[in-house]
Amino acid sequence: MFKLFAWLGNICLSLLQEMGKLLLLFLEAIIWLFRPPFRFRLFVKQLEFVGVNSLFVVLLTGLFTGMVLALQTYYAFRLFSAESLVGATVALSMTRELGPVITALMVTGRAGSAIAAEIGTMRVTEQIDALTVMAISPVQYLVVPRILAGVIMLPLLTILSDFVGIVGGYLVGVKILGINSGLFINKIYEHVDVDDLYNGLIKAAFFGLILTLVGCYKGFYTRGGAEGVGKSTTQSVVLASVLILMFDYVLTALMF
Amino acid sequence: MEHIISLRDVYKSFGSQQVLKGLNLDLPKDKVNVIIGKSGGGKSVLLKHIIGLLKPDKGQVLVAGEDIVPLSERELANIRRKFGMLFQEGALFDSLTVEENVAFPLREHTKKSWAEIKEIVEQKLAQVGLKGMGYKMPAELSGGMRKRVGLARALALDPEIVLFDEPTSGLDPVMSAAINHLIVRTKEEFGATCIVISHDIKATMETADHIFMLYEGKIIASGTPEEIQACEDPVVRQFILGRADGPIKVI
Ligand SMILES: Nc1ncnc2c1ncn2[C@@H]1O[C@H](COP(=O)(O)OP(=O)(O)OP(=O)(O)O)[C@@H](O)[C@H]1O
Ligand SMILES: [Mg+2]
Numbered sequence: 436m437f438k439l440f441a442w443l444g445n446i447c448l449s450l451l452q453e454m455g456k457l458l459l460l461f462l463e464a465i466i467w468l469f470r471p472p473f474r475f476r477l478f479v480k481q482l483e484f485v486g487v488n489s490l491f492v493v494l495l496t497g498l499f500t501g502m503v504l505a506l507q508t509y510y511a512f513r514l515f516s517a518e519s520l521v522g523a524t525v526a527l528s529m530t531r532e533l534g535p536v537i538t539a540l541m542v543t544g545r546a547g548s549a550i551a552a553e554i555g556t557m558r559v560t561e562q563i564d565a566l567t568v569m570a571i572s573p574v575q576y577l578v579v580p581r582i583l584a585g586v587i588m589l590p591l592l593t594i595l596s597d598f599v600g601i602v603g604g605y606l607v608g609v610k611i612l613g614i615n616s617g618l619f620i621n622k623i624y625e626h627v628d629v630d631d632l633y634n635g636l637i638k639a640a641f642f643g644l645i646l647t648l649v650g651c652y653k654g655f656y657t658r659g660g661a662e663g664v665g666k667s668t669t670q671s672v673v674l675a676s677v678l679i680l681m682f683d684y685v686l687t688a689l690m691f
Numbered sequence: 692m693e694h695i696i697s698l699r700d701v702y703k704s705f706g707s708q709q710v711l712k713g714l715n716l717d718l719p720k721d722k723v724n725v726i727i728g729k730s731g732g733g734k735s736v737l738l739k740h741i742i743g744l745l746k747p748d749k750g751q752v753l754v755a756g757e758d759i760v761p762l763s764e765r766e767l768a769n770i771r772r773k774f775g776m777l778f779q780e781g782a783l784f785d786s787l788t789v790e791e792n793v794a795f796p797l798r799e800h801t802k803k804s805w806a807e808i809k810e811i812v813e814q815k816l817a818q819v820g821l822k823g824m825g826y827k828m829p830a831e832l833s834g835g836m837r838k839r840v841g842l843a844r845a846l847a848l849d850p851e852i853v854l855f856d857e858p859t860s861g862l863d864p865v866m867s868a869a870i871n872h873l874i875v876r877t878k879e880e881f882g883a884t885c886i887v888i889s890h891d892i893k894a895t896m897e898t899a900d901h902i903f904m905l906y907e908g909k910i911i912a913s914g915t916p917e918e919i920q921a922c923e924d925p926v927v928r929q930f931i932l933g934r935a936d937g938p939i940k941v942i
Contacts, residue, residue, distance in 0.1 A: 560782060565782040567744060568742055569795065570800070571799055
């Protein structure tokens, strides 16, 4: 019994310590963000890496999420003859919830892991030490452009995901299940606010911060060769995903 | 004699393993200082203390008279501009070409135009026998080539103090001789202080102005090559003569 408490206590402590270090890295990145020079080229490269290269998976998952949502809600709503609300439900779910979350989880798997692996490799091969020795802040050079790219790109990807999700819902609802097209669209206008979209995008920006920051953090504190890089990569995906879902709840509770 | 770097009573442990145990060291300015010692004895760790990559558990590290141990990263950055460093494994940026690697410190810390930088890079690469290799990526190089690119990068800014972690290990004898020559020339032409870690005793005796022997976390002997060769200490004698039997136990 006592052992169990000790074990739980240890887990909590290490989690707290980890959050503390994560926060410190974040603060350091903020400070370096406002010190010259601004590394525009690196920033653009990361925009491409985090954003443009994630486009395909994000569109694909967004589309299918919208399609399956339409299918599921259709069967439920038919029970009380509310089929016309399928469109509004899909649009609300996508903009408020699923667009940001699914996008963030996909980008975590694609880019967050790669960030951890790349920075982790730089750590174990002493490239980060080499930067330090050359009087260049590794936080400014490596962390700042990635975090900035995450915060900017995730909302943009999320808009696209929202849009194709709704299109997917339309295809399934109207073209396959035979809901009236005008009704489907009208109900969306009636029930979905611009605020729903905005709040979803604020979430997305947060998630972009979380997934890039966690990737950088795990990479930065990598120890122990190729095996260590593998571990950091996995851990970064797990930690970022967990944090994204936790923050999703917190932000939702605060905003809606 | 003026000392550019001094370590005072430096202790460093990793977990339960004590690596430096009250080390004292004074490195004279504008000389080639060679540190010898057994593999795994803490030479690389010592070098990283000199440039502030590692902080001692206890003790002082003085660079030009200033203790760098309590300095912040930002203050350290200013001091590090005087330094160039060759890492034992090269530590090249693997996302950049050879040319970009050598150009990196020049682009970051000078206002030179790209044409000027390119010229310097060509010249530095030629000095380490890598003329025309600028377009390659680090992953496409042999171990010895990577090391030489690291060397060119360390020397790119003509630093006041250069740290070389085993500059000639893994190189053929002719290339080793050329690199040793380059180190001596760096000292003579630019008046740089060179701090070299080496396992090549014969070359050390030829190129060093001062030799320091690290053993069991302390400097146990120091002096000119002649003084070291005349040293009576059995540990030093065994090491420089390369004998398997003696006070240094391998097995
Ligand atoms: N970051 C670290 N964490 C834990 N232990 C370390 C670390 N760096 C070095 N060590 C330990 O310190 C000791 C000295 O290492 P160091 O790399 O300085 O040896 P060295 O004298 O440079 O050897 P070689 O000639 O083989 O390069 C080794 O036993 C090593 O295990
Ligand atoms: Mg070493």
